[in-house]
Each structure stands twice: as C-alpha cells, then as structure tokens.
Amino acid sequence: MPDSSALFDQLPPAPGVGYKPQHFTAIIEDASPVEWLEIHAENYVGAGGRPLAQLRALAERFPISVHGVGLSIGGEGRLDPDHLARLAHLCDWLNPASFSEHLAWSTHDGHFLNDLLPLPYTNATLTRVADHIDELQRAIGRPMLLENPSSYLAFAESTWSETDFLDEVARRTGCGLLLDVNNVFVSATNLGLDARAYIDAFALERVGEIHLGGHDSDADDHGAPLLIDSHGRKVADPVWALLDHTLARSGPKPILIEWDANIPDWPVLAAEAARAGAALDVLAKVPA
Amino acid sequence: MSVDQSGFHDALLDAERPVPKGLTDGHGRPAGKRFDIYRNNVAVSLTEALELSFPCVRRLIGEENFKRVAGVFLRRHPPRTPMLMQYGADFPTFLEGFEPLSHLGYLPDVARLEQALRLSYHAADAAPADAEQLARIPPEALADTRMELAPAVRLVRSNWPVHAIWAFNMEDGPKPQPDAQDVLITRPALDPLMTVTGAGTAEFVAALINGETLGTAHQRTTGAAADFDLAPALSLLLGGSAISKIQPAGDISCNA
Known part of the structure; x- marks a missing residue:
C-alpha cells in the first residue's frame, strides 16, 4: 500500500471540495477536476464506523485538508483539552496535508454554540488568539492555517484592521492563513469596506489555501445589504471576479469550493470546482 | 465599550x-x-x-x-x-x-432508540470473535466463560412497541401492536441493524453487557424467562458480529 503521508504532504494548487458522504461513490469513480478534499474535523473524531472507513479510503487517493469548526480559538476561556486531544489524534493517524481553523469563538462556559462568532480586534484578543494557536500547533505537531471570518457586525472597541490582525497573529505564531474570498466579499459588503483593498492589504504570501462558497442576501435595519455566508448555493459572480483579483497577486493556490447546505449532486459541485480550475489555468497562461 | x-x-x-x-x-x-x-x-x-x-x-x-x-x-x-x-x-x-x-408516552423511548442507533453507527470498530473458539471450550468450562461485546452493540428495552413505531414511520412497517419490545442493535458491517428480541434474550444480553459469566447470565435469564434458549441467542450475537472477545475461565487476559 502506498504511504499516503509521503505522497500527500501538501495541498496542490488545484481545485478541491468540501467532502460530503453522499458524494463518496462519485468521487471514488471519477473525481475530476477535483484533486483534493477537505473534511470538517468534528465529523471525524468519532471512534469508528462508516465515517472513518470512508475517510481512510479517501486518504489513500487524495490529499486531505482537515478543517476545524469547533475549537473556539478566539474563546475567552481555555481551549477544551479533550477536543485538542481529539484533533491531535486525528492528525496523528491521518497525517493530513493541511490543518485549518477559524478566527472566531464558539464555546463559552462549557456551551458549544455551533457558530463562528465574531471577535473584537484588540491587543487582548491578539494575545489570546496567539496563545491558543501556539497551544493547538503544539498539540497537533504542525502549523495550522487561520481563516478570515464572515462579519455581520463590527466591534466599536477594535483597534486593529482585520488584515493587520491576521498578519500579526501569523507573525507571532508561525501559522499560515486561509483566505476565504467569499468571506471577504460578504464582510466588505456588510461593513461597507472595499473588498479589493482588503485583498491588497492581506498577507497573501502566508496564504496556504483559498475558500470559495455561496452566500444569501438580506438587508439590515436601514435597508443596507446584508449578505449571509450560507454555503448553500453557487459562488456568486462578483466573488469569482474577486478570486481573479486575488490570484493575480498571490499566484496559484489550492482553491476549495464549500457547499454545506442544500448539497447538490456531484456534477454541480464538480462544475464549480472546474470554474476554480479555469481561474488557475488562466493564471498559468499570463506571463509573469 | x-x-x-x-x-x-x-x-x-x-x-x-x-x-x-x-x-x-x-x-x-x-x-x-x-x-x-x-x-x-x-x-x-x-x-x-x-x-x-x-x-x-x-x-x-x-x-x-x-x-x-x-x-x-x-x-x-x-x-x-x-x-x-x-x-x-x-x-x-x-x-x-x-x-x-x-x-x-412512547416518544422518549423512540428517542432512546434513535440515540442508540447513532452511538452504534459511530462506535469503535472491533474484529468479531471466532465462533469456533466457543465450540472448542469444554462444556464444563462454559459457565465460567465471559464475552466482551463489540462497542457498537446497544440494547434498548421498552414498555412500548418501540421498534414497530420506528419501522411504521421510517420504513413503511406494519401498524404497531401494543406490545412491549426489546431491541438489540448490532453492527455486522458499517450499518447498525435492529433485531426485536424476546425478553429472555434481552435479559441475557444485558447480563453480558454487565460483564457476567455465561453461567450467571444464563441463570439470571432463565429466572426471568423460563423458555429462554441459549443457542439462538448466541447465534444472534455471533451472526451480528456482536461478540468481540471470548474469554474462557482461567484466561488471565480476561478483565473480570
């Protein structure tokens, strides 16, 4: 049996998708143009059974990215030691090509709220987030990628821009960054920022992975547009344009399509991945 | 602020x-x-x-x-x-x-059954014990033999026709009759499998889950259900890959 740890030590600069069990057979038969898969860590920390059996089979064929959605890196409390141990165990046996988590909190006072909740960008938050990332990276024995959030509101107390905050966390901890281009578009629309200026200010040299996903549209109390990061539809055209803007500056990166609600049949998801692949192909043809 | x-x-x-x-x-x-x-x-x-x-x-x-x-x-x-x-x-x-x-009144037990199915689905994998091993144990040693059940095994005992209610709603099963039902959940492959058992078999499995020897489990069961038959209960467990270890008496690896 091939040693997957040696074959897949990093994500390729190619399209990947968030893995859903209903796509297992289609992926095993013909995954093209998808070259790698991402799983949510919390769905694969059970003791055994079908989820782990499928993951073992996929890991023999594809580089796997483990994406945590529940560690609460921005939480005021300490990281859950049991959950850290579960993540360490998963990384240990799977030896994934990448591990990522969010700039967010989700647990307070022992309650896990199952959402990526926002943080004020202050010096106190910076210290806490950096300490938690240090602790996580020690536990899993590898550097992680930290993802920029989708924002629906801002904190009056913030003293850092999000891009500077992320860069500083990365500088202090040695972690990389995961740039969710849809999140940038959503946050910029919701908070009245310039999405392209955000990309231009982002530490693109630290980016190990790009995320794309679909969003829904609503309006706030004043009738201003309010976009919601729902992962339940195709990636919007302005987000594809923002991806092109990003790639032109960052060069080729692994690009993931996230589709977590109203999950479509495989061909629809594969077509989104193909569009990400086309954006990378265009890049390859442009003289540097 | x-x-x-x-x-x-x-x-x-x-x-x-x-x-x-x-x-x-x-x-x-x-x-x-x-x-x-x-x-x-x-x-x-x-x-x-x-x-x-x-x-x-x-x-x-x-x-x-x-x-x-x-x-x-x-x-x-x-x-x-x-x-x-x-x-x-x-x-x-x-x-x-x-x-x-x-x-x-049956709703909590239906929820218990669904919870048990889910725990079984995610439970650790375990290689099934070799049925031949059971056959090789001398009859006089059987009573002191212990069995370790696979982590995916669950037993749901109910005063309601809990499996029939589940099957009627989820799989077009027949209309439930008002009988109490005990449900054994095994996971022969990757999917949990439900079997409605007699009260005797449920009592027996419950005793094995508690770590009783075959002898004690059998005794306890026949006390509660006089018509209990050991052989079909054991083949149900073996057929469902529900026994992960057979520990004859005196086996020092056995955790009593």
Whole structure:
C-alpha cells in the first residue's frame, strides 16, 4: 500500500471540495477536476464506523485538508483539552496535508454554540488568539492555517484592521492563513469596506489555501445589504471576479469550493470546482 | 465599550435580551438585527443537528412541533462538546419531562432508540470473535466463560412497541401492536441493524453487557424467562458480529 503521508504532504494548487458522504461513490469513480478534499474535523473524531472507513479510503487517493469548526480559538476561556486531544489524534493517524481553523469563538462556559462568532480586534484578543494557536500547533505537531471570518457586525472597541490582525497573529505564531474570498466579499459588503483593498492589504504570501462558497442576501435595519455566508448555493459572480483579483497577486493556490447546505449532486459541485480550475489555468497562461 | 463573551452568549440564547452595546454596523450605528444572524445560526444549526439525529421523533410530532421542542431543548441543554454527533444524549429524558408532549408516552423511548442507533453507527470498530473458539471450550468450562461485546452493540428495552413505531414511520412497517419490545442493535458491517428480541434474550444480553459469566447470565435469564434458549441467542450475537472477545475461565487476559 502506498504511504499516503509521503505522497500527500501538501495541498496542490488545484481545485478541491468540501467532502460530503453522499458524494463518496462519485468521487471514488471519477473525481475530476477535483484533486483534493477537505473534511470538517468534528465529523471525524468519532471512534469508528462508516465515517472513518470512508475517510481512510479517501486518504489513500487524495490529499486531505482537515478543517476545524469547533475549537473556539478566539474563546475567552481555555481551549477544551479533550477536543485538542481529539484533533491531535486525528492528525496523528491521518497525517493530513493541511490543518485549518477559524478566527472566531464558539464555546463559552462549557456551551458549544455551533457558530463562528465574531471577535473584537484588540491587543487582548491578539494575545489570546496567539496563545491558543501556539497551544493547538503544539498539540497537533504542525502549523495550522487561520481563516478570515464572515462579519455581520463590527466591534466599536477594535483597534486593529482585520488584515493587520491576521498578519500579526501569523507573525507571532508561525501559522499560515486561509483566505476565504467569499468571506471577504460578504464582510466588505456588510461593513461597507472595499473588498479589493482588503485583498491588497492581506498577507497573501502566508496564504496556504483559498475558500470559495455561496452566500444569501438580506438587508439590515436601514435597508443596507446584508449578505449571509450560507454555503448553500453557487459562488456568486462578483466573488469569482474577486478570486481573479486575488490570484493575480498571490499566484496559484489550492482553491476549495464549500457547499454545506442544500448539497447538490456531484456534477454541480464538480462544475464549480472546474470554474476554480479555469481561474488557475488562466493564471498559468499570463506571463509573469 | 467592550463586549464580553458572557454577555454575547446570553443574548444569543435569549432573544428577549437586548443586543449587547458596543456592536455596530461598521458605520457607528447599533448592530440591531445584524445580531439576529448569529442568534439564528445557533438555533437553526443546533435544531438541524437534532433533526438529523432524531428523524423518527420529528416524523411523529411533525416538523413545526419538532422545531419548537428543539428550540426549548437547545436553550436548556446547549451542547457541551463540539462533537455534535453526541448532541442530544439528554433529549430522551428531556422529552419525559416535557409536559406538552406527555400524551405521547412512547416518544422518549423512540428517542432512546434513535440515540442508540447513532452511538452504534459511530462506535469503535472491533474484529468479531471466532465462533469456533466457543465450540472448542469444554462444556464444563462454559459457565465460567465471559464475552466482551463489540462497542457498537446497544440494547434498548421498552414498555412500548418501540421498534414497530420506528419501522411504521421510517420504513413503511406494519401498524404497531401494543406490545412491549426489546431491541438489540448490532453492527455486522458499517450499518447498525435492529433485531426485536424476546425478553429472555434481552435479559441475557444485558447480563453480558454487565460483564457476567455465561453461567450467571444464563441463570439470571432463565429466572426471568423460563423458555429462554441459549443457542439462538448466541447465534444472534455471533451472526451480528456482536461478540468481540471470548474469554474462557482461567484466561488471565480476561478483565473480570
């Protein structure tokens, strides 16, 4: 049996998708143009059974990215030691090509709220987030990628821009960054920022992975547009344009399509991945 | 003005509370309904987790009622771990004490069955014990033999026709008859399999789960169900890959 740890030590600069069990057979038969898969860590920390059996089979064929959605890196409390141990165990046996988590909190006072909740960008938050990332990276024995959030509101107390905050966390901890281009578009629309200026200010040299996903549209109390990061539809055209803007500056990166609600049949998801692949192909043809 | 996570957490779970001060729309105006996106994400995502885990309870009380019940449950019992596959362990007991549904006496046991199916699905893999090993044990040593059951094995004992109710709603099974049912869950491959057993077999499996020897388990069972027959009970377990270890008496590797 091939040693997957040696074959897949990093994500390729190619399209990947968030893995859903209903796509297992289609992926095993013909995954093209998808070259790698991402799983949510919390769905694969059970003791055994079908989820782990499928993951073992996929890991023999594809580089796997483990994406945590529940560690609460921005939480005021300490990281859950049991959950850290579960993540360490998963990384240990799977030896994934990448591990990522969010700039967010989700647990307070022992309650896990199952959402990526926002943080004020202050010096106190910076210290806490950096300490938690240090602790996580020690536990899993590898550097992680930290993802920029989708924002629906801002904190009056913030003293850092999000891009500077992320860069500083990365500088202090040695972690990389995961740039969710849809999140940038959503946050910029919701908070009245310039999405392209955000990309231009982002530490693109630290980016190990790009995320794309679909969003829904609503309006706030004043009738201003309010976009919601729902992962339940195709990636919007302005987000594809923002991806092109990003790639032109960052060069080729692994690009993931996230589709977590109203999950479509495989061909629809594969077509989104193909569009990400086309954006990378265009890049390859442009003289540097 | 700083917003701490305590206040944020409390306002998320209680829509009656005001939106914490210090949250804005990015232009200095109060965040207002923007905060409701987070409230909604928490309630909807946890309700969806419960819907996934308790589809038969949902079918029995209807989608709208389930959302209301889930809304009460998730605020009283928020998850204690990010492993949502474990969320809802308290749901059957919660349903027992939930007055508006007290006329559906079987509902808590249906929830217990669904919870057991889920735990079985995620339980650790275990290689089944070799049936031949049982045949090689001398008859006089059988009584002192212990059996370790696979982690995926679950037993749900009910005063209601709990499996029939499940099958009627989830698999077009026949109309349930008013009999008590005990359900053994095994996982011969990757999918949990339910078998309705006689009271004797359920008693026997319960004794094995408690770590009793075959002799004690058999004795206890025949005391409770005189017509209990050991051989079919053992083949049911062996056929379901439910026995992971057979430990004859005197085997020092056995953890008594």
